[in-house]
Amino acid sequence: MSTDSGPLSDNDSTMGNGAGVNGHANGFGNGSHLPMSEDEEMPLSQTVPPRRNLKRKKSSYAESSGEDDIPLASSPSKSASAAVAMPGAVAATTVPSSKVKSKRLSTKKEESEDDDYLKKPQKKKPARKKTKKEESSDDDVPIAATKPSARKRKAELESDPESSDEDKPIVKKAPAKKAALKKAKKEEDVEQSVPKPNGKAKMKVKDEGEEEGKGKGKKKRKKEEEEQEEVYRWWDADANGDGSVKWQTLEHNGVIFPPPYDPLPPHVKMKYNGKEVSLPLESEEVAGFYGALIESDHAKDAVFNKNFFNDWKDILKKHPPLDGIKITTFEKCDFRPMFDYFESEKAKKKALSASEKKELKKAKDEMELKYTTCLLDGRKEKVGNFRVEPPGLFRGRGEHPKKGSLKLRVRPEDITLNIGKDSPIPVPNMPGKWKSIQHDNTVTWLATWTENINQSHKYVFLAAGSSLKGQSDMMKFEKARELKNYVDRIRANYSGDLRSKVMAERQRATAMYFIDKLALRAGNEKGEDEADTVGCCSLRCEHVTLESPNHIIFDFLGKDSIRYYNRVAVDAQIFKNIRIFKENKEDDDSLFDRVTTASLNKHLNSEMKGLTAKVFRTYNASATFQRLLDETDLEGATLQEKLNAYNKANRLVAILCNHQRSVPKTHDQSMEKMRQKYKGLKYDRMKLRRGLFSMDSKYKKVDKYQEDESDLDDDWIVEYEEQLKSKEIEKAEKKFAKENEKLTEDDLQPQPDSVLEARIQHIEEEFKTLAKERGKTTVAVKGNKTPEKLMESIDKLTDRIKSFKLQMVDRDEGKEVALGTSKINYLDPRITASWCKIHDVPIEKLFSKTLQVKFPWAMEVDNEWKF
Structure with missing residues (x-):
């Protein structure tokens, strides 16, 4: 004492x-x-x-x-890491x-x-005040079967005409009187119907990224069809009664299990004390989990290594090596052959052509399609985490005592499903039967199981943009807003x-x-x-x-x-x-x-x-x-100054809530790229200035056209121009290859190599001209540009340089603060939506597509709203 x-x-x-x-x-x-x-x-x-x-x-x-x-x-x-x-x-x-x-x-x-x-x-x-009980907003726990009273709310404001249906949950059309949609024409940019009082809205937006008559009509029509789906505007509708019953009918296809273990080729074997070991599949799979990590920071950690080896020895007792080798000492294990094989497979996958990667993704999406949505009270809603995590080694966070432990493969016998009483029971995509089936409409999870590391419960919920998750989020922020009273x-x-x-x-x-x-x-x-x-x-x-x-x-x-x-x-x-x-x-x-x-x-x-x-x-x-x-x-x-002010406020809140992160490993590299790009913009401005001076020397006396490239020394300019030349040649080669590929597909004769050589020769001549102009205050101007056009280009580039410099400052100041956590969980999204309308800032500059889908109810506040 x-x-x-x-x-x-x-x-x-x-x-x-x-x-x-x-x-x-x-x-x-x-x-x-x-x-x-x-x-x-x-x-x-x-x-x-x-x-x-x-x-x-x-x-x-x-x-x-x-x-x-x-x-x-x-x-x-108690690792050595610090906070501001x-x-x-x-x-x-x-x-x-x-x-x-x-x-x-x-x-x-x-x-x-x-x-x-x-x-x-x-x-x-x-x-x-008499307040309604808050519905839990935690993603990893089921909404309790207590009876939290849901607020009966009507939307305070009209829908935002700038929003898009693709930013909202995909839902099934409910029977209601609908506003007619005109047929979309290629010349029309946007055609949008006014939301009906029944809480439904239609919207159709033209994809600005698609060019007219370029063979993309089919893709465009498909996208427009998806966008025409009606959105269930739950924030305009009545809440779910007293909160005890969350749904009346629920139908879904369960969860998707990871594929079975794919054995290594016979020639790929780990070594023990210098000798190759023949492992049965069960033991080989676990060894492969570690083999893939031997060059990561995890494999340098004693606790991680100890927990892995202890769990692997338990597997080896049940499934010992086929050649009788006894594995007892971790330090004698060599997983390098496995690591090399995995790296080669990654390289092969990375080397696939764009079309091959597209085909693989298409096949994967088609396989998962039926698991991505469910029917909730007759409406189609997106499912969140419908994939079961594959087996592997538990990473943990920080210095977790169980990091490195083996995460076992989850099977149907481990999973309890929650569906409607009259709904068909889904068939798992691997052999086995579900642990149990229940019909509890007072909770919102679709499936649950218990993982073997920390014995924590895992749940499958609806996606962030679903009506139930949206109601939970809105009630959470309303409860916090009520506290001010x-x-x-x-x-x-x-x-x-x-x-x-x-x-x-x-x-x-x-x-x-x-x-x-x-x-x-x-x-x-x-x-x-x-x-x-x-x-x-x-x-x-x-x-x-x-x-x-x-x-x-x-x-x-x-x-x-x-x-x-x-x-x-x-x-x-x-x-x-x-x-x-x-x-x-x-x-x-x-x-x-x-x-x-x-x-x-x-x-x-x-x-x-x-x-x-x-x-x-x-x-x-x-x-x-x-x-x-x-x-x-x-x-x-300016827009960038507004964004910097917003991010600064977000950073201060993140610091208040201790939302920190380690400096990203690529931060210095990223900042260096930004610095080079910043200098490149100044280089472009320098060339435009000197071109203007070659037309009329009187502009040299204009203040805003004075020299502002003191940090561009001759050595840097030489190196930068060489980089530009290499990029231009590479671009020409890719374009040439693509043109020939298209000609071949159309059964036409490809272009001879002389065409490419002529293009490269032209590029070489252009950069020789640039080299001769180094150090001169006047340079030749390409095309038929007038002084007015050059001045306009210089002014735009000057604004772009200022904006980019602000971006660099913002990136560097935020390197140790995680802005996303507070934005997702602690900052009422209506604050951001209202602020954007007040200051004429596009919401997509601050909210990713995911956040716009998560908070559709917040997008419709006006600029008078305050927390």
Whole structure:
């Protein structure tokens, strides 16, 4: 037990990094594991204060909580990765405590002078509204069979005429009176009908990318037919009753299983102690999983190697080598022959012609077609993750204790299907029978099974753009938006409880302060074999360091083992509380030992029906985002300046929510390409300027045509022109080959090589002329261009150079921040849609096609809408 008497003595030390791991016989040296990034949110790799390894002490309690409270994390590493400092909650989401008064102040005795700020006049409390229970938005858990009341809503606004049907879920035509569509003509650009009150809309948009009379009419007609499908506008229709019944009829084709194992050729064998090993198919397949990874960072990780080898030995016991070789030592295994074979197969696939790749994709799409949609209440809806994941080695995220373990092949006997009572039972695409069939219309999943690594449940849901997912998303953001009516009172209440004589209340209030101000996740207790990631309620004393007079340093692994490191100034009472909570505790004891996620969310629900810690996070992210966008003056800004302002606000929210990523491995290479392209644009402008000067020297005195290419030295220009010449020759060769291929298909005589040689000769002559012009202030002008045309081209190129430079700045500033997570899960999409209309920014510049499909209901707000 701690015997230090000073106010900061219980945790003033910094923490150190864990030790590195060893490689194996395939030539990998020592070094710490660098996990391969499989999404945007991996830990940053910048210098931070060292950490120390401490043994895990299991808490004496373990309460479960609702699905909103599941800690979004899964790895126990203490790897050396860092985060940028967190700004905390922003002013827009925080009401000064001097303006509000706790409803509990009359019953609590003040313990310090810090209570003075609560004595000021109280703001009028908002009346408690009866709120509908929030439907879960988690993608990986079924919508619970509780009875959340769905909102009966009508769309507030008319549909956006710029939207397209292909951005919305594909649905089956429902019986309703329909607006007539005119026949599309080639000369017409857009023809769109007005949405009918029954919640349906038709739309037809011409594909601008297709040229008239180029043999693409069939493809165009097919696309237009798809676009004419009616869209179920669920946000205009009534909600699903009281929320307990999600559907009346459900018909689908189950899931698609991966193909069976394809054996290696007889000559491809792994080696053990220098000798080739003949493995049965079951053991060979698992060995191949590792063989494909031997040059990845995974194969350099000791935990990954250990878990793989342990699981593989279990397989070898059941299916031993056919030649009797005993495999007992990992370091003697050589998987290089397998790796080389897999790489050669990849190269062959990559070398296929475009038509061959197209045929393969077509065959794959046709095979999967029936699994991509289902019939929900008679409407065709897209299915999300209908593919069963193939067997392989578990990668995990961060330092997951089970990384490298064998993921077993999922079979029909493992899967439970959920379909309508009168629907035909689908036949699996591999031998076997389904585990069970159920008909539960209170949940929205179509299939479920349990994976063998973490015993977690996997579900197949409808696609993001489906009506059920859309309703869930909209209800989630509406719940967060509703919080603004209660947040003043809630903050006043927990501010009062910060001095409560009841320790549980004081701890709960302190945890709420962190969740509100720092956007921390709530967190849950975890088992010893799970990733050691924590949230606010599961913080241990080792994760929080006091620094006099009023700073707290947080240092822990959050969701996906992303390190959260933040030094923040806090109120004196918060500092005092943390010091009290840490007294007489060891480093691996719980900081909030009287609070669990379940108890916290139960209390929040009493403050506002349906409120959880997760809602606070969504509210703070969206409110902060709205404030930052509103504060930005974009009067007279260019499109790129507007995009940069939007991305800057998005970055600040991502930092608030700790949505970080490691710098992409290709970032430096990507930035170098952008720099070369930037110089290339300046080179083009230089040539145009000098061409203008050759026509009339008076333009040399015009300010906007003065020299602006000081960074283009002679050596760079020589190298750049050589690159341009190589590209032009390559382009000519490809065009020549394509022309001859077309002639051959039409049974015509191909062009002789002399034609290509003449084209290349012409290119050579052009670049010789460029070489002679180097260093001259005037150059020849191609074609019959006038000074006015040249000036117009220079002005356009100048604007393009400025815009491209802003893109470079934006790309570099966002290299360590994952913008996608907050945009998908925490920022109300209506904020973006409204902002785009206010500032005349095309929505596709900010929302990918996937997001437009996911949030069709948000696209129709007007420019007056605010979160």
